[in-house]
Amino acid sequence: AQKVTQAQTEISVVEKEDVTLDCVYETRDTTYYLFWYKQPPSGELVFLIRRNSFDEQNEISGRYSWNFQKSTSSFNFTITASQVVDSAVYFCALSDPGGYGGSQGNLIFGKGTKLSVKP
């Protein structure tokens, strides 16, 4: 079964600390895509990154970095030197291989991790 697990429900850190958000997935597909989205307190969903299953290179974008490990089915997200503006709910998502009608356009979301960064 396709599944995304974000075991950390809430995390609280002090500004400038590094923080890692965990994401573990299950899929029957050999080709799949993983995503991270940010949902700030204002409520909108902001796309952060997409990674396909054939690219295990870590990615860095400013203070954000992602570690993809197929061996452990994990796609973890690290924020370096966290800031108050990073406070949000972060969702990890997995491409649906077509369980619903065959379309691969759908996403399976984890339950999210609420990150609070205190000044």
Place this chain on the structure above:
Amino acid sequence: NAGVTQTPKFQVLKTGQSMTLQCAQDMNHEYMSWYRQDPGMGLRLIHYSVGAGITDQGEVPNGYNVSRSTTEDFPLRLLSAAPSQTSVYFCASSPSGFVGNQPQHFGDGTRLSIL
């Protein structure tokens, strides 16, 4: 450069009432979908469409109806609102139904309360 537009942003209904949540995109995207977000549940797929005239069910379709008469619009209808449908609803679009080529563009959400 509107992207995905959802209306209304907030709505309060009484049990048994019907209503339509509107979703429009101006990017000529073939693929559109509706998700609901409940506390502690993440987002779950309600219905989706891979093109005009084509719709299909997602994980939680009961109590909802959709149609896709144009590429731009994908309305979600609540036939007889129930308190269990209190949620935040997100509409999303992508150029096609082939995932991985592009991220999904999400609307800002509709917060719906059923009393």
